[in-house]
Amino acid sequence: GQQVMQIPQYQHVQEGEDFTTYCNSSTTLSNIQWYKQRPGGHPVFLIQLVKSGEVKKQKRLTFQFGEAKKNSSLHITATQTTDVGTYFCAGTNTDKLIFGTGTRLQVFP
Amino acid sequence: DTEVTQTPKHLVMGMTNKKSLKCEQHMGHRAMYWYKQKAKKPPELMFVYSYEKLSINESVPSRFSPECPNSSLLNLHLHALQPEDSALYLCASTSEGGALYGYTFGSGTRLTVV
DSSP states (O other): OOOOEESSSSSEEETTTOOOEEESHHHHHOOEEEEEEEETSOOOEEEEEEEETTTTTTTTTTEOOTTTEEEEEEEEOOOOOOOOOOEEEEESSSSEEOOOOOOOEEEEE | OOOOEEEEEEEEEOTTTTEEEEEESOOOOOOOEEEEOOOOOOEEEEEETTEEEEEESOOOOOEEEEEEEEETTTEEEEEOOOOOEEEEEEEESSSSSSOOSSOOOOOOOEEOOO
């Protein structure tokens, strides 16, 4: 079945450092979505990418969809303590949205 | 109203109990979902309702029984659960089915089976 893996599993950074999480699918995706889940919270939708090679920015966050539509990345510039949480990619090539394994980000002040 | 509301927020139940989880949205969304999330794991899809009809059942044990009384409500009936069913149960909705839109998640019900 479809699998979506993310690396790294955990990342600890000093506030102000950059952070990147990578998402890789075993199959070609129709689209990729990104979610953030704060500790003790629920997933919150950040963005969706649909086109091959697409790049989108939200303030300090940059999202990219690979040319082959099998991988994606999220890059955060100059992390802040409010960026703490688990970042999930989620993709589909059917009617089902499958979540990646997640990257847990810890930011030290 | 841009929220998905889930009740209760916390639930402790015995293995012989029957309980129900409730989910409500008033965004006019026509697809609703149940996900199960164990600690430090991603959400796992359980059920999908599209236009009030069950469209996907991810081979979930029959002790979990979903119900969609109308386009705004989604229930998950629980019966004879096992301790390994303890998890965060998340409800979500999208304007249409097909995983082409961002999901709006509720805050979840944290279930403990004793």
